[in-house]
Amino acid sequence: MTADLLPPDEPEAPRLRAAVLGAGSWGTTFAAVMADAGCDVTVWGRDDTTVRQIADDHRNEAYLPGIELPARVTATTDARAAVRGADVVAVAVPSQRARAVLEPLRDALGPRTVVVSLMKGVELSTDRRMSEVVAEALAIDPARVAVVSGPNLAREIAQRQPTATVIASTSDETARLVARACASSYFRPYTNPDVVGVELCGAVKNVIALAVGISQGRGLGYNTMATVITRGLVEITRLGLALGADADTFPGLAGMGDLMATCASPDSRNHTLGGHIGRGMTLDEAVAATGGTAEGVKSCRSVLELAQSLGVDMPITHAVVRVLHEGLPVEQLAPLLLARPHKAEGA
Numbered sequence: 452m453t454a455d456l457l458p459p460d461e462p463e464a465p466r467l468r469a470a471v472l473g474a475g476s477w478g479t480t481f482a483a484v485m486a487d488a489g490c491d492v493t494v495w496g497r498d499d500t501t502v503r504q505i506a507d508d509h510r511n512e513a514y515l516p517g518i519e520l521p522a523r524v525t526a527t528t529d530a531r532a533a534v535r536g537a538d539v540v541a542v543a544v545p546s547q548r549a550r551a552v553l554e555p556l557r558d559a560l561g562p563r564t565v566v567v568s569l570m571k572g573v574e575l576s577t578d579r580r581m582s583e584v585v586a587e588a589l590a591i592d593p594a595r596v597a598v599v600s601g602p603n604l605a606r607e608i609a610q611r612q613p614t615a616t617v618i619a620s621t622s623d624e625t626a627r628l629v630a631r632a633c634a635s636s637y638f639r640p641y642t643n644p645d646v647v648g649v650e651l652c653g654a655v656k657n658v659i660a661l662a663v664g665i666s667q668g669r670g671l672g673y674n675t676m677a678t679v680i681t682r683g684l685v686e687i688t689r690l691g692l693a694l695g696a697d698a699d700t701f702p703g704l705a706g707m708g709d710l711m712a713t714c715a716s717p718d719s720r721n722h723t724l725g726g727h728i729g730r731g732m733t734l735d736e737a738v739a740a741t742g743g744t745a746e747g748v749k750s751c752r753s754v755l756e757l758a759q760s761l762g763v764d765m766p767i768t769h770a771v772v773r774v775l776h777e778g779l780p781v782e783q784l785a786p787l788l789l790a791r792p793h794k795a796e797g798a
């Protein structure tokens with residue numbers, strides 16, 4: 452499939468240089484997306500074998516078996532070399548590791564480089580969203596930071612199946628630059644100034660997908676799934692509004708769109724891990740059986756802390772925390788949620 456190289460209104464725009472920090476499934480896929488959009492892309496990974504495979508064979512068999520990467524994607528184990536001269540640096544490591552990966556690169560970025568968080572988590576111990584972590588760790592103006600979030604399961608995109616995404620930044624110029632760096636015939640970015648809403652949707656949908664996975668692992672059907680997804684969106688919205696997000700974000704691609712993709716797909720790590728828990732595995736067993744980064748496992752605690760600090764009720768998130776981290780037997784999750792006091796639907 453051929454990609455559109457540049458939007459038609461910018462025929463003379465120079466080719467962008469991009470870097471991706473993280474050579475896992477989403478980092479590698481987003482590198483391919485940017486290459487298909489016309490960028491020259493360097494991926495940083497910490498594993499020498501993976502890096503050599505990407506650079507020499509245009510493959511990443513550990514994370515994207517069977518996928519051929521575009522020739523414009525190369526790779527290095529030297530993070531400073533990867534970001535040198537880059538117009539756009541995208542970050543795709545586990546959220547809890549981002550600060551440690553970024554801080555040593557403070558003086559390696561150009562003064563106009565834009566940094567994109569691809570991560571869907573909330574930092575434990577600070578309860579910061581990842582765009583906040585990125586700006587703090589690199590000591591850059593938040594206007595140079597963007598967030599990409601939407602129904603974006605890596606493997607489907609690596610196969611160039613069509614999807615859309617949301618690019619959120621407080622700066623329209625930053626969001627448009629990132630849109631230009633990733634727009635192609637199979638990947639359509641929409642910009643949105645609501646960084647708080649877009650980012651919260653991405654982090655909390657992982658927790659809701661864990662709850663859906665747990666219910667399916669317990670053998671429950673579509674009524675339960677639809678209930679958890681719908682009430683999950685209600686609690687995501689409640690937290691987002693308390694933090695000043697825009698109500699229009701939640702029914703959009705980063706909200707309902709990503710929630711649907713993650714809760715429905717067997718490729719989702721959060722959904723899969725929830726299924727293992729529902730079928731009776733311990734958390735350690737479920738993490739090992741799932742593989743990859745299931746952000747909801749850690750972020751459920753920071754999301755709950757954030758909600759409690761604002762007096763926001765998040766019963767599904769709370770129940771997931773209790774099952775994963777506080778020893779609540781998994782069979783008590785549904786009764787716990789269903790036995791709560793009466794409420795009107797819109798309350």
Ligand SMILES: NC(=O)C1=CN([C@@H]2O[C@H](COP(=O)(O)OP(=O)(O)OC[C@H]3O[C@@H](n4cnc5c(N)ncnc54)[C@H](OP(=O)(O)O)[C@@H]3O)[C@@H](O)[C@H]2O)C=CC1
Pocket residue numbers: 473474475476477478479496497498514543544545546548552569570571572603604605606742743744746
């Ligand atoms: N996969 C997806 O479909 C999507 C993922 N995301 C988000 O993107 C982020 C990254 O996820 P994803 O790429 O899927 O995760 P993966 O588990 O596929 O890859 C994680 C990457 O981070 C590296 N890594 C792990 N620990 C560290 C560390 N301590 N220091 C530096 N690097 C480390 C891994 O390296 P190594 O191989 O050496 O362990 C690997 O390259 C997450 O926040 C996720 O929620 C967002 C949208 C879609």
Ligand SMILES: O=C(CO)COP(=O)(O)O
Pocket residue numbers: 571601602603604605657660709712713718719720721722744745746
């Ligand atoms: O964020 C994702 C899809 O948009 C990927 O979900 P998982 O991290 O659960 O695989």
